[in-house]
Amino acid sequence: MNAPVAAQDVLHGLSIIDAVKKAGVEYVLSVPDLHTSQGLLYPIAADKQLNLVRVCKEDECLGISAGLTYGNKRSLILMQYTGFLYAMNAIRAVACEYRFPAAMMIGMLGLEEGVAPKDSKKFGLKIIAPILETMEIPYELIDTDADIARIGPAIEHAYTHSHPTAFLIARRPLAS
Amino acid sequence: MMNRLDVLRILKKHITDQIVISSYSTASEWIEINDRPLNYFSHGAMGLGSSHGLGMALALPERRVVVLDGDGSLLMNLPTLVSIGRAAPKNFTHIVFRNGTYEANGGHPIPNPNTDFEAMARAAAISKACTISNTQDFENKLQWLLNDEGPLFACLDIEQGPLGPRDYKEMYRPERRKALRVAVGADPA
Numbered sequence: 001m002n003a004p005v006a007a008q009d010v011l012h013g014l015s016i017i018d019a020v021k022k023a024g025v026e027y028v029l030s031v032p033d034l035h036t037s038q039g040l041l042y043p044i045a046a047d048k049q050l051n052l053v054r055v056c057k058e059d060e061c062l063g064i065s066a067g068l069t070y071g072n073k074r075s076l077i078l079m080q081y082t083g084f085l086y087a088m089n090a091i092r093a094v095a096c097e098y099r100f101p102a103a104m105m106i107g108m109l110g111l112e113e114g115v116a117p118k119d120s121k122k123f124g125l126k127i128i129a130p131i132l133e134t135m136e137i138p139y140e141l142i143d144t145d146a147d148i149a150r151i152g153p154a155i156e157h158a159y160t161h162s163h164p165t166a167f168l169i170a171r172r173p174l175a176s
Numbered sequence: 177m178m179n180r181l182d183v184l185r186i187l188k189k190h191i192t193d194q195i196v197i198s199s200y201s202t203a204s205e206w207i208e209i210n211d212r213p214l215n216y217f218s219h220g221a222m223g224l225g226s227s228h229g230l231g232m233a234l235a236l237p238e239r240r241v242v243v244l245d246g247d248g249s250l251l252m253n254l255p256t257l258v259s260i261g262r263a264a265p266k267n268f269t270h271i272v273f274r275n276g277t278y279e280a281n282g283g284h285p286i287p288n289p290n291t292d293f294e295a296m297a298r299a300a301a302i303s304k305a306c307t308i309s310n311t312q313d314f315e316n317k318l319q320w321l322l323n324d325e326g327p328l329f330a331c332l333d334i335e336q337g338p339l340g341p342r343d344y345k346e347m348y349r350p351e352r353r354k355a356l357r358v359a360v361g362a363d364p365a
Binding site for chain 1 (some may be wrong): 186218219220221224225226228229230231232233234235236243255256257259263294304350353356357360362
C-alpha cells in the first residue's frame with residue numbers, strides 16, 4: 001500500500017494556470033517539455049482564455065514576447081531548463097539588455113525530490129539558479145501549491161518594471 | 177540582382193502606417209532614408225526580427241507588420257518560418273534580402289548561397305511566397321505584399337552592400353522603442 005501524499009507535497013497545474021491568468025497573461029509561448037506536458041501544456045492548449053503559440057525553438061519566444069508588449073499583451077514562456085540554456089543569448093539581449101518584460105516558466109525535468117536546484121547532482125539543473133543570479137534575473141522556486149501565490153506578483157512586477165522573471169518548476173505539476 | 181538601397185527607396189514610397197522591423201545593414205540604410213517612429217530595430221540576438229514581428233502582428237491585428245530580414249539572419253532563426261506559418265497572422269509580411277553573405281559580419285558567405293528561401297517558406301505553409309530579382313517586379317508586387325492577407329513572404333535577390341563597420345548605437349536607443357509604443361497606442365503620448 002502506498003503512503004498517502006500529503007496535501008502540502010503536491011503541485012496542481014490548474015492552480016498555476018489560474019494564477020497566470022489572474023496576472024493578466026493572455027498568451028503562452030512554448031516548446032513542449034515532458035516535465036510540464038501533462039500538468040500545464042495540455043490544459044493550457046485546452047484553455048479558451050489563453051492563446052497558445054507553439055514555436056520550434058525557445059529563443060523565438062523572447063522575440064514574440066517582446067513584440068506582444070507593443071499591444072500591451074502579457075505572455076508566459078513555458079520551456080524546459082534545456083530550452084532556457086539554449087535561448088541564453090536571446091534572454092541576455094532582449095530581456096536583460098533591452099529590458100523587455102519576460103515571464104519564463106522553466107521545467108526542471110529530473111530534479112531530485114526535495115532537493116534545491118543548486119544542490120542537484122545533475123549538472124544541467126544545478127547551474128540554472130546560478131545563471132539566473134549572474135544575469136540578475138529574479139526567480140521563484142515553485143515546488144508545491146503553497147508556492148503558487150508568488151507567481152502573480154512576480155509577473156506583475158516584471159511587466160510593471162520591464163524586466164525578466166523566472167519560475168523554476170521543481171515538482172512535476174499534476175493535471176488537475 | 178538589385179541594389180538594396182534602390183529597393184528601400186521604392187519601399188519608402190509605399191510605406192504609410194505599417195510597422196517596419198529591420199536589423200543590421202538593412203536597418204542602417206532604412207533609417208537613413210526613412211527615419212520614423214513606426215520603425216523597430218532588432219539587435220543583439222541575430223535572426224529574431226521576424227519573431228519580434230510575429231509578436232507585434234498578433235498583438236496589433238489591425239496594423240500591418242513588415243519585417244526586413246537578411247538571409248544570414250533568417251538562417252539563424254529558420255524555425256521562425258514554421259512558427260509564422262502556423263500562427264498565420266493576416267497582417268504579416270516577411271521580406272528577406274538575399275545577398276548570400278553575412279554582410280554585417282565581414283561579408284563571409286552563408287553556408288549555401290543557393291538556398292531557395294521561397295521554397296522553404298512554402299514548405300512551412302506560407303503559401304503566398306515569391307522571389308523577386310528586379311526592381312520593376314518589386315514595384316509591381318508591392319501593393320500585394322503590403323495589403324494582401326498574410327502571411328506573405330518575398331525573397332529579394334540583391335547584390336552585397338558596403339561592408340561595415342556601421343554605427344548601430346543611434347538606432348538601438350531605448351527612446352526609439354518608446355516612440356514606437358506611443359505611435360501604436362501602447363503608451364500615452
